[in-house]
Amino acid sequence: MLELRSVTAGYARKAPVVHGVSLAVAPGEAVGLLGPSGCGKSTLARVAALLHRPDAGTLVLDGEPVRRWRHRAPRAQRTAVGVVFQQPRLSADPRLRLADLIAEPLRATGRREEAPRRVPELAAAVGLTRDLLGRRPHEVSDGQLQRACLARALVLRPRWLICDEMTAMLDASTTAALVAAVEDYRAATGAGLLAVGHDHTLLHRWCDRTVHWDDLSDAVAGEEGLVTPSPVTDGS
Amino acid sequence: MPGRTPVLSVRGLSVRFLMPGGRRVAAVTDAHFDVAAGECLALIGESGCGKSVLASALLGLLPANARTAGRALLGDLDLLAADERTLSRTVRGRLVGLVPQSPAAHLTPVRTVRSQTQETVSALTGVRGRAAVRAAARAAADRAAFPADHLDRYPHELSGGLAQRAATALALVGDAPLLLADEPTTGLDRALVDRTVDELRRHVDAPDAAGGTGRGLLMITHDLAAAERVADRVAVMYAGRLVELADAASFFGTPGPRHPYSRGLLQALPDRAFAPVPGMPPELGDLPEGCAFAPRCPRASAACAALPATVGGLACHHPLPGDDGEAPSPTASSTEDIRA
Numbered sequence: 001m002l003e004l005r006s007v008t009a010g011y012a013r014k015a016p017v018v019h020g021v022s023l024a025v026a027p028g029e030a031v032g033l034l035g036p037s038g039c040g041k042s043t044l045a046r047v048a049a050l051l052h053r054p055d056a057g058t059l060v061l062d063g064e065p066v067r068r069w070r071h072r073a074p075r076a077q078r079t080a081v082g083v084v085f086q087q088p089r090l091s092a093d094p095r096l097r098l099a100d101l102i103a104e105p106l107r108a109t110g111r112r113e114e115a116p117r118r119v120p121e122l123a124a125a126v127g128l129t130r131d132l133l134g135r136r137p138h139e140v141s142d143g144q145l146q147r148a149c150l151a152r153a154l155v156l157r158p159r160w161l162i163c164d165e166m167t168a169m170l171d172a173s174t175t176a177a178l179v180a181a182v183e184d185y186r187a188a189t190g191a192g193l194l195a196v197g198h199d200h201t202l203l204h205r206w207c208d209r210t211v212h213w214d215d216l217s218d219a220v221a222g223e224e225g226l227v228t229p230s231p232v233t234d235g236s
Numbered sequence: 237m238p239g240r241t242p243v244l245s246v247r248g249l250s251v252r253f254l255m256p257g258g259r260r261v262a263a264v265t266d267a268h269f270d271v272a273a274g275e276c277l278a279l280i281g282e283s284g285c286g287k288s289v290l291a292s293a294l295l296g297l298l299p300a301n302a303r304t305a306g307r308a309l310l311g312d313l314d315l316l317a318a319d320e321r322t323l324s325r326t327v328r329g330r331l332v333g334l335v336p337q338s339p340a341a342h343l344t345p346v347r348t349v350r351s352q353t354q355e356t357v358s359a360l361t362g363v364r365g366r367a368a369v370r371a372a373a374r375a376a377a378d379r380a381a382f383p384a385d386h387l388d389r390y391p392h393e394l395s396g397g398l399a400q401r402a403a404t405a406l407a408l409v410g411d412a413p414l415l416l417a418d419e420p421t422t423g424l425d426r427a428l429v430d431r432t433v434d435e436l437r438r439h440v441d442a443p444d445a446a447g448g449t450g451r452g453l454l455m456i457t458h459d460l461a462a463a464e465r466v467a468d469r470v471a472v473m474y475a476g477r478l479v480e481l482a483d484a485a486s487f488f489g490t491p492g493p494r495h496p497y498s499r500g501l502l503q504a505l506p507d508r509a510f511a512p513v514p515g516m517p518p519e520l521g522d523l524p525e526g527c528a529f530a531p532r533c534p535r536a537s538a539a540c541a542a543l544p545a546t547v548g549g550l551a552c553h554h555p556l557p558g559d560d561g562e563a564p565s566p567t568a569s570s571t572e573d574i575r576a
Contacts, residue, residue, distance in 0.1 A: 037396055037425045086423065127516060141284035144516070168423050171282045171458035172504040177512035198425030205506040 001026060002048060002160050002192055006218055007057035009047050010040075016055055017043045020218040023194075023211065025160070030186065030193040032203030035213030042086075045164040045196045049083040062159070079109060082153035086165035088145035092137045098144075099123075099133040102151040109156065122151040126181045143174035150178055154185055161186070163195045167202065179206050242270035243414045243452035244294075248306035249316070251286070251293050255301070261521040263289040265476045266306070268546070271414065274450035276440050278467035278484070280457055280501070282517055286476040287456045288337075291418045294454075295332060296323040310414060329360050333407035333451075335417035335436070339399040343391040349402045350387035353377055353409070360410040380405035381435060397428045401435070408439060415439060417455040421462050429459065433466040460505060464488045472498045475518050475528035481549035486558075494555040497529045527553065 002025040010016035017040040025031045035041040046052035047059060053069040060066070061077055068074065085091040092101055102122055103115040123133055126147040137145050146166070153161065161182065167175040183206075186193060197203050203210045246269050253261040263286045271277045279287050292298050294308055294315050308315040310331055318327065328334070336342035344352055353373040357363055363372045377387055382401040391399055400420065407415060417436060421429040433455075440453045457463055463470060463484070470487045472480040472495060480487075480495040493499045500513035515532040518524065524531070530540035535554040544551045 037428060129516065143283045165423075171501075172460055173282055173501055173513040175512075176504040176506070176510050179510070180512060198427075199506070200426065202506040205510055 001060065001062060002194065003058075003060040004044065004048060005058045005060065007044065007047055007054045007059070009043050009052055009054040009057075013055065018047070018054070020057070021216045022057075022218060023048075023216055025192045025194050027159070027192050028186070028190045029209075030195065030207040032207035032210035033194060033196045033213065033216075034198060034200060034203055034210055035196075036198060039213045041196050041213055042164050045083075045162050045194065048160075048194055049081050049162040049164075050078055051083070075109060079105070079156045080158055081160045081162060082156065082158035084146070084150050084153045084161070084163045084166045086168050088142055088149045088169070089137065091149055092145055094137050097134055097136055098128065098140065098148045101137075101148050102133075102155055104152060105156050118155055119151075122154055125154070125184065126151045127177055143170050146170060146174070146178065147181075150181060157189060159189075159191050161191055161193045163193065163197075165197050166195070168197065168199075175202070242272050243310065244271040244454065245309040246270070246294075246306070247309070249290065249293065249308055250305040251289050251298065252303045252305075253299075253301055254303065255521065259521055262476050262523055263302075263520055264293065267473075267478050269471055269478065269481060271452040271454050273413065273452050274440060275468045276437065276453040276455060276466050277469050277471060278455045278457060278463035279471045279473060280460060280463050281473035282501070282513075283458060284517060284520075285473045286520065287458075287473055288418055290473075291416055291454075291456050294416060295328060295334060296320065329356070329407075329410040329412065331410075331412050331414065333410060333412040333415045335400075335404050335407045335415060335420045337419040337422055339403035340391055340394075340396070342403050343399065345391050348388050348390055349377070349382070349394070349405075353387070353402075353405060356406050356409045376409045377402075377405050379408055379439075396424050397431065400424070400428075400432055404432075404435065404439075413451055415451050415453045417453065417457075419457055419459075420455065421457065421459050426461075429462050430465060433462045437466045460488075460502065472501070475523055476520055477528065477551065478546070479529065479551045491558050492556070494550055494558050495529075495552045496533050496535050496554070496556065499556060500532075527551075 004021060004023045006020045006022055007018055008016045008020055009018040021044055033041055043052060047054050050066060050069055050073045058065050061080060064077065066073065066077060096104065099119050102119050106112050106115050106118065128144065128147050132140060132144055163182065167178060182193065185191065195203060195207055246267055249264060249267040251264040253263055255261060267290060269277065281287055293304055296315065296318065304316045306316065315327065350373060353376055354369050357369050357372045357376060361372065363369050374384060377384060380401045382398065382405050386394065386398060394402065420436065421432050424432060436453060436455065439451060441450050443450055455466065467484040470482055470484050471478050474497050480493060480498045482493065487493050493502055503509040504512050513532055518528050526541040526543050530536040537554065539553045544553045
């Protein structure tokens with residue numbers, strides 16, 4: 001179980017972006033989290049991925065509350081979660097060849113001897129060809145780089161996958177291919193998924209159930225009219 | 237929209253990049269299309285297929301190692317042959333307005349929207365005098381539905397949708413007859429995508445300063461839903477070539493796309509089959525002799541080793557049947573007539 005309980009998080013103490021939000025994902029379940037741009041769903045995804053320490057509330061990962069975040073999180077918890085971000089360009093080290101990019105988590109956890117076996121296996125799973133593995137990020141397209149980022153997220157065989165707008169920058173065919181790769185992995189391992197996005201059609205098709213951001217806040221259930229403060233929106 | 241005079245006429249446009257070691261990358265090959273006033277042509281295709289290179293070629297923004305061939309006529313001016321002086325003084329902003337892919341990166345981060353809009357007004361129009369420029373900048377922001385009370389904000393203080401409108405406002409200042417939108421909706425959420433393309437459509441339909449028929453819009457996108465919403469015609473690009481040019485209504489509705497690649501692309505949508513086109517696009521530096529899609533194509537045959545000619549906007553040896561039923565079935569196909 002991946003449980004977010006009454007999480008409040010943000011970047012300035014006085015103006016939290018996420019306000020008392022609760023969400024649970026059962027093992028093997030795929031949950032789609034829908035919400036408009038700027039609502040705070042990516043911040044919640046970062047909390048779920050142990051990448052952002054919430055101001056209040058708890059994250060419980062397989063029964064174990066998370067007490068430390070980011071690099072301070074215990075390895076067993078950190079490696080239980082794989083993350084794929086929206087923008088592959090910003091989440092890939094430009095100096096690494098794709099093969100090294102995919103193997104990076106193995107090296108970071110002292111398991112580099114698994115790389116020669118795991119990297120080709122994953123490359124095939126996400127649809128990367130051998131010649132692409134020798135290239136650096138500037139030599140491949142966004143779609144190809146995102147395939148590598150997905151392979152990197154899967155290389156440690158996480159029990160939980162967090163996909164934050166994984167396909168927002170991609171064309172329809174690459175989107176379908178990446179979703180199929182995630183689903184193949186989940187079918188083989190029983191991993192749970194939290195997919196964050198704004199595309200209703202996509203998340204309805206992809207996930208077992210979808211939840212809308214507006215329905216998650218504890219405040220909405222309790223006090224009517226108390227709505228999560230939203231950041232600058234689009235004016236109209 | 238047949239019958240209307242084209243704003244932009246592209247004939248045989250090709251772009252090659254010369255790489256170290258004598259390698260050549262065929263980014264765009266032999267593109268033919270027109271964009272008429274009051275018409276939106278959506279150029280769609282997978283990432284890396286050459287769409288954005290084509291846009292850069294039209295604006296003279298290709299890097300130094302690029303070589304172009306063919307013509308891109310905007311009125312009497314050939315954009316591919318024009319020198320930098322012509323491009324910078326008469327084309328960019330004045331004849332072609334660019335709605336950029338990433339407005340947040342397009343805007344100058346250290347200046348307010350008002351300051352940038354006023355600068356654009358001063359540079360592109362004859363408006364002079366502080367008060368007049370200020371008023372013209374407000375009017376320009378208003379045209380793109382950018383709220384006046386946000387004019388004194390810096391780009392990082394804007395949401396994605398507002399930054400998009402600010403960039404659109406700048407693109408419209410010069411009242412250019414052609415708008416070029418390069419992935420204007422990437423990364424925006426669906427509601428914002430719809431609003432952005434609806435606004436673009438409004439600018440296409442709005443009569444220009446002379447009360448004419450409106451602007452032409454070439455929208456480059458991989459967002460098929462956005463293309464369906466806004467386009468009159470659709471051009472599908474694969475591996476640097478236009479493989480299908482069709483009416484949007486028949487492309488997205490019935491009979492549907494006729495090129496197997498276009499069909500695969502549409503079937504990848506989550507509200508359709510949600511199945512990817514198998515395999516990956518070929519390397520533009522290492523294209524096969526014949527049809528570049530053949531290795532991924534379910535209808536491919538021996539005939540596909542030869543390059544298909546473009547007939548009626550379609551470049552395929554084995555197209556899917558159209559509404560008139562003239563397409564040969566894959567089993568009974570004879571390529572001779574098509575290649576003629």
